[in-house]
Amino acid sequence: MGLLLAETPALPLHEAGKYVAGAYIVLLAMVLVYVAIMSVRLGRIERDLGELLELSDPDTGRSGEVGQDR
Amino acid sequence: MYGKGLRALSISTVVAMASSLALVFFYAPLEAEQGFLQKIFYVHVPLAIVSLCGFVIGGLLAVQHLRTRDSRWDMRSYVVIHMSLIFGLATLMTGSIWAKGSWGHWWVWNEPTLVSFLIVFLLYATYQPLRFAIEDPERQSRYASVFAVTAGAFVPLNFIAVRASTAYLHPRVLGSTSNLPGSMALTFLVSLVAIALLFATLCKYELTAKHTRAQVRALRRRLSGESASAPLGGRSAAPSAQPIAAIGARTAGRPVS
Numbered sequence: 617m618g619l620l621l622a623e624t625p626a627l628p629l630h631e632a633g634k635y636v637a638g639a640y641i642v643l644l645a646m647v648l649v650y651v652a653i654m655s656v657r658l659g660r661i662e663r664d665l666g667e668l669l670e671l672s673d674p675d676t677g678r679s680g681e682v683g684q685d686r
Numbered sequence: 687m688y689g690k691g692l693r694a695l696s697i698s699t700v701v702a703m704a705s706s707l708a709l710v711f712f713y714a715p716l717e718a719e720q721g722f723l724q725k726i727f728y729v730h731v732p733l734a735i736v737s738l739c740g741f742v743i744g745g746l747l748a749v750q751h752l753r754t755r756d757s758r759w760d761m762r763s764y765v766v767i768h769m770s771l772i773f774g775l776a777t778l779m780t781g782s783i784w785a786k787g788s789w790g791h792w793w794v795w796n797e798p799t800l801v802s803f804l805i806v807f808l809l810y811a812t813y814q815p816l817r818f819a820i821e822d823p824e825r826q827s828r829y830a831s832v833f834a835v836t837a838g839a840f841v842p843l844n845f846i847a848v849r850a851s852t853a854y855l856h857p858r859v860l861g862s863t864s865n866l867p868g869s870m871a872l873t874f875l876v877s878l879v880a881i882a883l884l885f886a887t888l889c890k891y892e893l894t895a896k897h898t899r900a901q902v903r904a905l906r907r908r909l910s911g912e913s914a915s916a917p918l919g920g921r922s923a924a925p926s927a928q929p930i931a932a933i934g935a936r937t938a939g940r941p942v943s
Contacts, residue, residue: 631787632720632721632722632723632787633722635723635726635783635784635786635787636722636723636725636726636787638783639726639729639730639779639780639783639784640707640729642776642779642780642783643729643733643776643780646772646776647884650772650888650891654891654895657895657899658895660899661895661898661899661902664902664906665902667906668902668905668906668909671906671909671910672909
């Protein structure tokens, strides 16, 4: 990475730099927000599956979490 | 079902995005007129193209839903339109940032391309409220599909009309990549592929999540003794994803035409 940066001309981060950074941060923020939403959903599904496991077999449900037997 | 190939798609997206960023900042030359500000072009234009294509694809999927009455097509149409709306919002935001840097204004009302994109965006912003306003899931999906088909047909018409009438104030990209130097054209195409892959990956994630949730709900109902195809309580704008068992039962009961 260091070599790559040494080979390339310095980025002209003057007046336009903040606008370019802003535009790419918008894209990054969009992806990060989406990942955060997906992680919340995944947590909910995991919780639901734990409850279902408990419903189907109360003994297994109490003794361990989903995926613990892997 | 929807999760098949998700890992390969995600890896391709990450590779394409990394390649695109490397090309934008370390390979593509600075544009003579706009200088460094032109780098926004490599994210703004692909976002706009993918967003508009997504709206059209949403319409095509809705046609398929109206033809087959299979709720899986409605779900796909809903997810694609939903994602296009998010990409559309990102297009408007990156476009505004570019306009501020280039023209000194966040928004210019007499620029046809900007205003036409805003009209398309606002049109699709009514899609979710429309769905939410209809309680009956069958009617909701049918009306939403009719909306998606009509609005999807409006998108290319609007695009052509603006291009035919514009005074060429807005920088032109589509159809003029042959005028770009090779390095810029390559960077733009890689960026376009990267954004398209990001769109496809996010859609696939969304579909997988909705499908998994539907299956968990169906399993919960089955374990608690309710019917797996019983309607859900509460109103929702999102179509109710059918668990595999319920889909199988539905397809089996359908007369062969």
